[in-house]
Amino acid sequence: MNSSLAENQAAERARIAELSKKVERLEERYVLEEIAGDLYQKYKQKFEVERDEIEARMKNNTIELSRLDSLIKFTFTMAENLPKMWASGDYMQRQELQTAFFSEGISYNRQKDECRLDKPNYFLEHIADLSGEIAKFTPEQIKNFDPASLEAGQA
Numbered sequence: 001m002n003s004s005l006a007e008n009q010a011a012e013r014a015r016i017a018e019l020s021k022k023v024e025r026l027e028e029r030y031v032l033e034e035i036a037g038d039l040y041q042k043y044k045q046k047f048e049v050e051r052d053e054i055e056a057r058m059k060n061n062t063i064e065l066s067r068l069d070s071l072i073k074f075t076f077t078m079a080e081n082l083p084k085m086w087a088s089g090d091y092m093q094r095q096e097l098q099t100a101f102f103s104e105g106i107s108y109n110r111q112k113d114e115c116r117l118d119k120p121n122y123f124l125e126h127i128a129d130l131s132g133e134i135a136k137f138t139p140e141q142i143k144n145f146d147p148a149s150l151e152a153g154q155a
Contacts, residue, residue, distance in 0.1 A: 005061055012054050015054055016051055016054055019047045019051045019054075023044055023051075026043055026047070027040075027044075076127075079127045101121050101124060102119075104117070104118045104119040105118060
């Protein structure tokens, strides 16, 4: 999502730069009396409206960091409570939870009595790795948990 957003914003910034150049060129032609005042006003307004629309789109297409932080905290809370959610869920809820984390499905080998994944869930693997670190946290540290602190420690 971020890479797609970055590509779109780069294209939008290029379009804004292009429109700004057109407005500058338009002003230059007006000052040099190459075009009349009514044409200058008409096209200047057109280019500025288009630029404003693009800027508004760009504002709406950004990921708000505060929203992202709350999503990360929500995700960690959900990951922390997965065993409880599984234990308290009915059949349908368990299926939804299973599908959410293992979209490729889970295979069961009756002879070995084990479950196998066709494709691993890297998010859950990462959570399992981090859980060793999180287990050492005090309740106050968990309350004020900042996921970026773990990334900094791993670098």
